[in-house]
Amino acid sequence: MKTDSIFYRIFQTAPGVFFELLGEPAERAQGYVFRSVEVKQLSFRLDGVFLPQPDGPDRTVWFVEVQYQKDPYFYHRFFAEIFLFFEQYPQTEDWKAVVLFSKRSVEPDQTHLFRTLLDSVQVQRIYLEDLQDMPTGSLGVGLLQLINARPEVSEAQARVLVERARSQLQPDADLERIIELIETVMVYKFPTLSREEIEQMFSLSELKQTRVYQEALEEGRQEGRQEGRQEGRRLEALALVLLLLKRKLGSLEAGIEMQVQALSLAQLEDLGEALLDFGDRTDLLDWLRSHALT
Template sequence: MKTDTIFYTLLQNLPSVLFEVLEKSPTLASHYEFSSVEIKELARRIDGLFLPKPEYPQDPIYFVEVQFQSDDNLYWRLITEAFVYLNQYKPEKSWQAVVLWANRDIDVGIPLAYQTSLAAGQIHVVYLDELVGTSSSIGLGIIKLVVSPEDKAIQEARSLINLVKTADAENGRDLLELVERMLVYKFSSYTRQELEAMFGLTEWQQTRFYQEVKEETKLEIIPKLLSEGLTVEQIARIFELDIEVVKQAIKNESK
């Protein structure tokens, strides 16, 4: 999975992290809806858009861009998208652009044409690897995990899991699932069994994400079992799947 997709998943599931990296109160997340909006003039979508709820008209719109590689046109593109959006939807609100770079070295620099916007605080630039004070925040801890080199990420992951386990029961399962997604991404060369052993995870077998991956794994194995001579009925019985699901998996593979 692409790193920016991982981060948009994080922002969608834990929107308070945006306000933490901006050094604002994470409670501001309750004022917003995180969405993806189509820009007709550009025939594309803005994936990282924080829109204030109607009851918070004084709050600004946030256009968020996550970047893990150098891009000479990023600032030009982001500001263009922001202005095209404003022209298309004509909201009666202020706005700010936020760029989350993986590190300072890949930041190409804000063009001279937008330096005034930077000085006015309308453009915010954050270097994710320079974030501090992440030990007590699950959202910032996830960011730290993703941007850390693998040798350091293992300890980051263990600390993060311990932090999740102390979360309130209402949100604990959802947070565990979110961390699980990040672990699968970060340690993609490890098997799920190895990850369970490395991090002492047992609860994640009950999460929706684990069940989805488990189901996908079954579907991937079906064609191999079919080639070994097993029948559709036998495969369905072994995996405890509906026969129609097995048939559909075979049909998809043939395409």
């Protein structure tokens, strides 16, 4: 699963989750917009930035990074991107940085070079492994816990989250948005399950009623009835990937869709992870050239 992309999608869809994670009121997110920001020199890209709204009361820019793989030069890159941002956006009034490490062992061992920054109030490090056993009534924190949950307890945690969402939110767009985020996490945690296994996992009526799941499942059923089990799994994966691509990039040209339809099950699974990072059709075309057509 492309875990960092899932986090960024959550922060973009429900930005209050980020401030809840910091122990701040979720309402603080109302003064911010979450974006990916490119700093042109050296082609740096800050994947997660909470930018103050023009009329917002808080002028602090929040830089966010999710780190699941050990990288000895992570801090070199992260702080270089931040200070290059200041050069290009000199009107910045204040800033803070938050790093979400999956666990303590992922953090670089050598931090001496950045000790002043890391010891300051402007930089906060959060270790997601600490969230797993933390009781919470927050939907946002519960969603982050689901990402790191062990497979054998994921379904139970998803059920609890759906029940919590149903009790806390009205049956409107907010509820549907949270349900679809739960669904997205579960789909990408278990990308190779068969239709029967996915149906069993998504036995909750709320999950089964979400548009993405229903459309993907129905397309897979219609075509899978005529094919064997392996081809049926490929067709279901194809239906889901096409739906996600169309949601991300809009309608696809016939030629591009035909290339996607020709992919194997393994290629579709790889594309399903990669597409969360796509910004436009160019990214999809580059992926097809470098992966699908080789």
